[in-house]
Amino acid sequence: MKREDWQKVYQPREGALEARVRQTLRTLDTRTDGRTWTMKKTMALALAAVLLLGAAAALAAGLIFSDQVDAKTAARQALAGQYGFTPAMEAFFDCEVNEDSRTVVFTPAADTGAGVEEKLGVYTVTLGKGNQATVSWSHDGETIGEGTQSPVWDTKLLAAAIERKAAGEEWIDIVLDAEQTAVNVTPEEAIAIARRAATEKFGMDDLKVLEDWGAHLYYRGVEKAEKDGKGAKCYQVRFTQGDERGTEYSVSLYANTGEVFECMRMEEEQDEAYDADVSWHAAPGSEQAKALATITPEQAAQLAKDAAAEVYGLSPAQKDSMEWVDDVAPSPYAMAGDTPVIQIWLWLWQGGPSAPFAEGDGVYQVEVNAQTGTIESILYDSTLSSNG
Amino acid sequence: MDQDTFARQVTDLQGSLYRIAASYLRCEGDRLDAVAEAIARAWEKRHTLRDERLFRTWITRILIRECVNIQRRQKRSVPVDALPEAASEPEDERIAALREALAQLPQRQRTMTVLHYMEGYDVREVARIMGTTKSAVCAGLSRARTRLRALMGEELE
Numbered sequence: 001m002k003r004e005d006w007q008k009v010y011q012p013r014e015g016a017l018e019a020r021v022r023q024t025l026r027t028l029d030t031r032t033d034g035r036t037w038t039m040k041k042t043m044a045l046a047l048a049a050v051l052l053l054g055a056a057a058a059l060a061a062g063l064i065f066s067d068q069v070d071a072k073t074a075a076r077q078a079l080a081g082q083y084g085f086t087p088a089m090e091a092f093f094d095c096e097v098n099e100d101s102r103t104v105v106f107t108p109a110a111d112t113g114a115g116v117e118e119k120l121g122v123y124t125v126t127l128g129k130g131n132q133a134t135v136s137w138s139h140d141g142e143t144i145g146e147g148t149q150s151p152v153w154d155t156k157l158l159a160a161a162i163e164r165k166a167a168g169e170e171w172i173d174i175v176l177d178a179e180q181t182a183v184n185v186t187p188e189e190a191i192a193i194a195r196r197a198a199t200e201k202f203g204m205d206d207l208k209v210l211e212d213w214g215a216h217l218y219y220r221g222v223e224k225a226e227k228d229g230k231g232a233k234c235y236q237v238r239f240t241q242g243d244e245r246g247t248e249y250s251v252s253l254y255a256n257t258g259e260v261f262e263c264m265r266m267e268e269e270q271d272e273a274y275d276a277d278v279s280w281h282a283a284p285g286s287e288q289a290k291a292l293a294t295i296t297p298e299q300a301a302q303l304a305k306d307a308a309a310e311v312y313g314l315s316p317a318q319k320d321s322m323e324w325v326d327d328v329a330p331s332p333y334a335m336a337g338d339t340p341v342i343q344i345w346l347w348l349w350q351g352g353p354s355a356p357f358a359e360g361d362g363v364y365q366v367e368v369n370a371q372t373g374t375i376e377s378i379l380y381d382s383t384l385s386s387n388g
Numbered sequence: 389m390d391q392d393t394f395a396r397q398v399t400d401l402q403g404s405l406y407r408i409a410a411s412y413l414r415c416e417g418d419r420l421d422a423v424a425e426a427i428a429r430a431w432e433k434r435h436t437l438r439d440e441r442l443f444r445t446w447i448t449r450i451l452i453r454e455c456v457n458i459q460r461r462q463k464r465s466v467p468v469d470a471l472p473e474a475a476s477e478p479e480d481e482r483i484a485a486l487r488e489a490l491a492q493l494p495q496r497q498r499t500m501t502v503l504h505y506m507e508g509y510d511v512r513e514v515a516r517i518m519g520t521t522k523s524a525v526c527a528g529l530s531r532a533r534t535r536l537r538a539l540m541g542e543e544l545e
Contacts, residue, residue: 005482005483005486006486006505006506008480009407009410009486009487009506010407010411017402017403017420018402020423020424021399021423023424024424024427025398025399025427027428028391028394028431094453108456108460122460138460218521218524236527250526252527262530264526264530285435336435337435
């Protein structure tokens with residue numbers, strides 16, 4: 001079937017899509033240029049003074065946070081008080097602050113490896129005057145099951161799951177019944193089974209296992225494993241013909257029974273150099289931001305550490321253990337709308353690379369205003385929502 | 389990225405964005421909402437796009453996030469086959485059959501199928517868009533093909 005035929009499957013009413021897109025594009029002019037908070041007047045005056053005084057004075061002014069950071073901090077505190085929300089849970093949510101910095105919404109991130117976004121619900125915080133905050137959860141009032149098989153996870157269940165993940169379990173084991181994840185087939189047996197299947201299907205007698213793949217153990221999607229109950233752990237074995245790495249063949253089998261459920265010829269992939277070519281580029285506007293900067297990346301990194309420690313309550317020892325990862329991108333400079341920023345990535349893993357997760361561990365992404373030193377945004381990712 | 393370039397790229401991709409939204413959302417109104425919101429959010433976040441060559445993949449990820457947000461805001465659950473696609477004119481039976489068959493696929497398989505067969509993303513791009521591994525995409529596409537073949541009684545390639 002041609003692609004044009006596939007595309008006929010989903011067609012809007014004539015003109016409806018074009019009209020909606022045109023309307024949306026017309027309203028872009030009324031939107032902000034990428035920042036969803038407004039400057040407080042007093043802060044604006046302070047920053048204007050700081051700009052006049054120059055870089056040294058900017059740093060001497062101490063930590064200044066944007067309205068967005070303040071709003072998220074207040075929201076996080078409100079959720080902690082009402083629902084027991086912890087910083088480690090932030091990795092499972094995307095956080096959006098609305099334009100007037102009065103509403104903060106935590107929505108389950110769709111791209112975690114945990115596959116639990118359906119269970120988590122949406123947390124909404126509305127900030128009032130002073131320390132007033134109204135919090136709500138989209139699953140308020142619903143029955144919470146016992147254990148991680150519950151269709152709805154409150155923060156208590158999420159915390160229990162995080163504890164298991166931090167201790168070394170994989171998400172597929174945490175979310176599914178543990179009986180479904182046995183591995184009874186050895187890698188050698190998996191390769192033998194896969195070779196037989198591929199040879200039978202494709203008539204090849206010179207298949208060679210890819211050296212950099214072997215019998216790869218992976219976890220199938222939770223939804224599918226729940227449906228067919230066949231076990232969530234699977235092997236994938238990939239072959240190529242003879243000594244040439246051309247067309248590849250892939251065989252997947254259940255790791256508990258050895259049953260082959262997939263045997264296919266892999267489509268040719270683009271050159272791996274493509275990744276290196278398109279991903280390793282400086283952010284747009286990095287040269288412009290660098291030209292406008294009055295703060296060095298080193299100074300920004302120190303501000304970022306101070307900010308992360310203050311916002312997330314890290315100890316002096318934790319702050320000192322943070323490592324500035326300065327090779328995430330070719331340049332730390334970027335333009336955020338009209339604002340030159342320095343993007344700092346900080347890594348903390350107490351106890352060393354092979355140590356289990358400890359409170360505070362993870363990645364802190366901080367954007368520092370390259371002229372004023374204001375902390376424009378700060379994100380914390382415990383990395384616990386990912387597999388591996 | 390200036391606004392003219394952004395508008396041009398979005399206009400070129402609008403059909404694709406709609407079809408991808410259709411893999412998540414059942415009614416046309418929701419799909420149009422998702423596309424509109426994704427465009428607006430992409431404009432707001434354009435400074436985060438590191439390479440304009442990746443615009444298509446980048447805005448698709450934003451769209452998928454919007455689709456998931458809309459799904460979550462909808463409290464009621466509507467059976468997949470309760471809202472047939474509105475056709476204003478007689479259509480190929482095969483197309484209608486494919487639409488019904490796609491509706492029977494699990495969400496992730498349906499979206500992988502749309503991204504790969506309908507929109508031409510390769511396996512690596514699908515994996516990047518959906519935040520999963522290439523192995524998972526290959527497995528998902530394979531299972532989707534098998535299921536579609538069984539439902540439609542024919543090979544689709």
